[in-house]
Structure formats: C-alpha cells, structure tokens
Amino acid sequence: GNSVTQMEGPVTLSEEAFLTINCTYTATGYPSLFWYVQYPGEGLQLLLKATKADDKGSNKGFEATYRKETTSFHLEKGSVQVSDSAVYFCALSGAPEGGSEKLVFGKGTKLTVNP
Amino acid sequence: DTGVSQNPRHKITKRGQNVTFRCDPISEHNRLYWYRQTLGQGPEFLTYFQNEAQLEKSRLLSDRFSAERPKGSFSTLEIQRTEQGDSAMYLCASSLVPGQGTNEQFFGPGTRLTVL
Numbered sequence: 001g002n003s004v005t006q007m008e009g010p011v012t013l014s015e016e017a018f019l020t021i022n023c024t025y026t027a028t029g030y031p032s033l034f035w036y037v038q039y040p041g042e043g044l045q046l047l048l049k050a051t052k053a054d055d056k057g058s059n060k061g062f063e064a065t066y067r068k069e070t071t072s073f074h075l076e077k078g079s080v081q082v083s084d085s086a087v088y089f090c091a092l093s094g095a096p097e098g099g100s101e102k103l104v105f106g107k108g109t110k111l112t113v114n115p
Numbered sequence: 116d117t118g119v120s121q122n123p124r125h126k127i128t129k130r131g132q133n134v135t136f137r138c139d140p141i142s143e144h145n146r147l148y149w150y151r152q153t154l155g156q157g158p159e160f161l162t163y164f165q166n167e168a169q170l171e172k173s174r175l176l177s178d179r180f181s182a183e184r185p186k187g188s189f190s191t192l193e194i195q196r197t198e199q200g201d202s203a204m205y206l207c208a209s210s211l212v213p214g215q216g217t218n219e220q221f222f223g224p225g226t227r228l229t230v231l
Contacts, residue, residue: 004157102171103150105158
C-alpha cells in the first residue's frame with residue numbers, strides 16, 4: 001500500500017540556518033504530495049502541496065519539489081526563524097479518481113529553532 | 116466561518132466506558148474525514164463521509180468504533196467499551212469534493228482521549 005517515510009527528528013537549528021527535511025514515498029499511480037505543519041497547541045495546517053511530477057510547492061519561504069524519479073518531496077527553507085518551530089508532516093493522497101483522497105502521513109519531524 | 120471545530124477538546128475516561136466525540140466541519144464542505152494520531156506518529160485514516168454516506172472505513176476501525184453524519188453536516192465518532200490502546204488524539208478534517216474547488220483537507224484541533 002501507499003506509505004511515506006520521513007526524516008526522523010528532532011531537528012534543532014539556529015535562526016537563519018538552512019533547513020532540509022527529507023521525505024520519500026511509495027505509491028501506485030500518481031499521488032498528490034503535501035507538507036502539513038502543526039504548531040504547538042494548534043491543529044494541522046497545510047503548508048504546501050504539489051499534484052504532479054516536477055511541480056514545486058511553496059509557501060512562507062518553504063519549498064518542496066515533486067520528484068517522481070526519486071519518489072521524493074523534500075522540504076527546504078533557506079533561513080529558518082524561531083517561529084518555524086513546529087512538527088512537520090509529509091503526506092500523500094493517492095486515491096483513484098472518485099476515491100476518498102485520504103491522506104497517508106509520515107511520522108512527523110519536530111523542528112526547534114533557537115535564537 | 117471559524118473552521119473545523121471538535122468537542123470536547125479533552126476526554127478522560129475509564130476503561131470499559133463509552134465515549135462520543137463531535138466534529139463540525141466547514142459549512143460548505145461535503146467531505147468529512149476522521150483520523151487518529153498516537154504519540155510520535157502521524158495521523159492515520161479511520162473513515163470518511165461524503166455528505167451523509169460513509170464511503171470508506173479503515174481496518175483500524177474495529178467494531179467498537181462507529182461514526183455517523185446523519186444530516187450531512189456534523190459528525191460523531193463513538194467508541195464503545197474503551198481500551199487503554201484507544202488513547203490518542205482524534206482528528207477531524209473536511210474538504211470539498213474534488214472538482215468543486217480545492218480539495219485541501221482542513222483539520223480541526225482534535226479531541227485528546229485518555230483511557231485510564
């Protein structure tokens with residue numbers, strides 16, 4: 001079945017450092033790929049998404065490119081801020097047309113950014 | 116619209132008791148999903164509704180679990196005869212049907228269940 005493997009954390013960085021969180025997936029067909037973020041005490045929020053190969057999703061300075069050849073969707077940010085401290089989840093939706101589009105999540109990576 | 120809401124936010128119960136959670140989706144969303152998240156793990160799909168019809172259930176959803184969405188608006192998730200292994204965060208999400216606009220799933224804050 002479909003699955004997502006995500007870089008294990010926790011990850012601790014200093015402010016303005018470069019961030020990469022690796023994500024690879026296994027899926028049949030052509031899934032959509034997502035990064036969700038969960039800030040302390042809050043619900044999951046969609047950070048960015050990509051729906052087909054070579055698409056780049058971006059939001060709030062974060063980027064991820066859908067790489068079908070390497071089945072990857074790594075999250076990057078050039079300069080992290082303290083406010084980026086959160087748990088980040090990679091996810092895919094691989095339902096066939098008309099299906100549920102249920103999300104399959106990775107285990108999450110906790111990021112802490114120190115001033 | 117204030118987004119997806121869930122009640123209660125926290126529930127502590129004793130093993131063997133029944134519990135019920137409620138989810139109110141974004142008003143125009145046809146689809147409603149339930150997920151379960153345990154500590155250190157990502158959310159796992161439990162079931163989903165399109166309007167009032169329950170169209171898919173995960174094998175994770177044992178016969179002690181039942182979900183309803185009687186009028187295609189709010190949904191309830193009931194767990195009967197709770198077990199300690201049911202302790203988790205229960206998340207609700209809603210979305211439009213694909214083709215009606217973005218199919219992004221919007222998540223509620225979750226209900227944290229602790230079974231003693």
